[in-house]
Amino acid sequence: MFLENLGADERVRQLIQPHAQQGLELGRVCFASHEQYSIYLESGVHDATPAGRLRWDDTLPAVGDWVAARKVDQSFALIEEVLPRRTQFSRAAAGTALREQVIAANIDLAVIVCGLDHDFNLRRIERYLVLARESGAASLIVLNKADLCHEHDEKAASVRAIAPDVPLLVMSARQSAAPLEPFTRGKTIALLGSSGAGKSTIANGLLGETIQSTSEVREHDSRGRHTTTSRMLISLPHGGALIDNPGMRELQLWASESSLGDVFSEIAALAAGCRFANCTHTSEPNCAVLAALESGELDAARWQSYKKLEAELRYQHRVQNPGAMAAEKKKWKTIHKAMRHHPKYNR
Ligand SMILES: Nc1nc2c(ncn2[C@@H]2O[C@H](COP(=O)(O)OP(=O)(O)OP(=O)(O)O)[C@@H](O)[C@H]2O)c(=O)[nH]1
Ligand SMILES: [Mg+2]
Ligand SMILES: [Zn+2]
Secondary structure, three states: OHHHHOOOOHHHHHHHHHHHOOOOEEEEEEEEEOOEEEEEEOOEEEEEEEOHHHHHOOOOOOEOOEEEEEEOOOOEEEEEEEOOOOOEEEEEEOOOOOEEEEEEEOOOEEEEEEEOOOOOOHHHHHHHHHHHHHHOOEEEEEEEOHHHOOOHHHHHHHHHHHOOOOOEEEOOOOOOOHHHHHHHOOOEEEEEOOOOOOHHHHHHHHHOOOOOOOOOOOOOOOOOOOOOOOOEEEEOOOOOEEEEOOOOOOOOOOOOHHHHHHHOHHHHHHHOOOOOOOOOOOOOOOOHHHHHHHHOOOOHHHHHHHHHHHHHHHHHHHHHOHHHHHHHHHHHHHHHHHHHHOHHHOO
């Protein structure tokens, strides 16, 4: 019953079947930090540790994962298997090499929280939208702190312009999180946004009690204080679960070009109208993108934002695929060699 409230549906029930025959039971990871894990089992919360095999296979669980676990005693369990994910949120983690870091798994709805104070930033919203799109979860944007802002209609309109298909709520979490409640029932939601945007305030509102600490933002720039430092999955009173996230200082994208294209779909549509299929939209004749920039149909800041994210993804792709980089180098070597031997360059 308890796990059903947390979102255990037909899919995970089926996935656990073969493991249940081995004496394992269904669980959901509610906390993961520095190799410390907690999981919900039907009988309640247990501390847990992943089987060594998961570490070697690089398939360690993340918050939100459904797992097959072996209960060791009343308070401790061993995670034997991570069940296939429906969605997964990742960011690029810098270490010795750039790698994918899964932040949370099996999220149904990404709630992108942005304050209507100095926190308000369309470009950051776009970044989160790309990340959410890549994860497979649906998105919803909350413009919070409506009580502090007089021109929230204007700001809401500018958000609608960049994300016409994404549901948008303008609210004041300090007063009530009720507007968001209908979107959360039976779902697993993740609260994303910068420090001080009001994620934990929203979480407390939805939970109906103060579970997450919150703290005042700096007055002059509305910056938060990184109050939430770890990620936890908490069950919601009306069914479903939420993950309150720490506000990330800088969120490195982990996404594919297709997610970027989905979030900036009007740009992809424009580019399809360029005369050259491989148009770089810099100086080519009959470039639909340049024409749209000229006429004002495409906002220059939006275009810059797209290019910045695209460059970030390209870079990432190159670092991840040394093979692709080597192939690119080889291609240029061949071209340069051909040029050296070409009569035009040898006069
Ligand atoms: N005026 C006003 N203040 C709000 C509102 N929502 C949140 N706050 C305040 O903003 C401050 C930061 O809120 P938090 O909920 O701690 O922000 P957070 O997004 O969880 O921040 P981190 O945990 O640091 O990532 C707190 O002082 C809240 O009381 C709102 O709707 N209106
Ligand atoms: Mg917080
Ligand atoms: Zn073009």
